[in-house]
Amino acid sequence: MSTTVLMKREGAIAVLTLNRPEKLNALNYEANDRILSLLDQIEDDPRLRLVILTGAGDRAFSAGGDIHEFSETVKMGPDVAIKAFVRRGQAVTRRLEAFTKPIIAAVNGIAFGGGCEITEAVHLAVTSDKARFSKPEINIGIPPTFGGTQRLPRLAGRKRALELLLTGDEFSPDRAYELGLVNRVVPHDRLMPATFELAERILRHSPLAAARIITSVTRGINASITEGLEIEAEQFGRMVGTKDINEGLDAWIARRIPNYSGS
Template identity: 40%
Template sequence: MNYETLLCEVKDQVARITLNRPQVLHALNTQVFNELEAVFSALAADPTVRVILLTGAGEKAFAAGADIKELADTDAAAGESKARRGQGVFRLIETCGKPVIACINGFALGGGCELAMACTIRLASETARLGQPEVKLGLIPGYGGTQRLPRLVGQPMALKLLLTGEMINAAEALRIGLVDEVLPADKLMERADTLAKAIVAMAPLAVTACLQAVRDGSEINLEEAIDMEAKIFGQLCGTADKEEGTKAFLEKRPAVWTGR
């Protein structure tokens, strides 16, 4: 797959997507959204890909935010359309059925922070800086930030970040729950690869089911959610992978997963 604003490579069932507009710190413009949609759609449909890593080229930025030049020319109608477009692409990433690990190597601001929040797991380098500075432009986050941020860090902390436009460092992001781990910059991708390999070693249907149960369960009430969990558990009990997993455990050997 060839793209102009990003790179994609697949090795050992792990895909690595690298945003590649270093001259503008990987700012998210229309072409980036189009190519993110294309690559995640392709990877979601590829059964040989089990985990997706997402990062930015170089050490300065994961993604510095939306392309301000594009935003400056939007009116009310175009602005709403742009927000819905970004929301749709980030929702695709969130629901692609594969774990997506954000490897935050530098600035993740505005749309870049929203992109990271749409991922399953967030790893950050010690040099990472995160924030939602849209109020400084007379805007609010438009790609899901006002909704995902409170779900991750709680409403009071989310409002503090949203209302001040404050940029925080990796240690503070870890403390409030915005990122899951902080690593030295030179260890970030190594840790991401290790985590990806650990997930690849698990039963693929079970991994997908965990993603579905947690994501969908968070959007409905508890009674409906635990009912959904029971149904998914029952479905997995009828799979070849469940039979293989329990048999391998009893026989004290590694399981050989088929995804069936």
């Protein structure tokens, strides 16, 4: 079994840890495949309702793609490089973005390249005040390939995104917060407690409603407002008739805490 990404269960939370600290948790092909495999397992397990994604060690969340591995693929030509490197990385960020169970990144160190793209793709992110961010791909003569040219402008705005993409400059956690990449900056020793606190605030609510919200936002963000409203109505319709909507309404009327079954 691959140890490039570890999974630990903490009640209803699956904690995934990028586990190549000696390589600054660089995302080699094996790690990317492992993330997808673990997400499949989590999706199929009703006991797991939320994912926290972090990096091993104190130095890095992820330094991005494994350049040594990628450079060998590049020598095989564009078709091979796109299939092995680009499509694989994009599959990971697309899966994270559209996953119907909430995913929170706990950014514990540098988040460069693919590590930054994962932060952009997940639903929520808490970052250590010791973390650093960068879009450094231009330094090796390529554009970002895991969705960074698409998600960063949507989060930060075109001009601010282009400055980061075209310079490759590092930026601070506070700047990441200003740009909308992360939800909160916390002292390094508070990173995991703060992330779990956020997770628990989400877990109070219906997992079905959380899934419908994530789907509505993910599908609707790039649609016209008319299409987005149809998506929203469709996701609401999927809640009608479920035990969770009835429990939520009954609990509100009775002024009690709801007990959601996820059905």
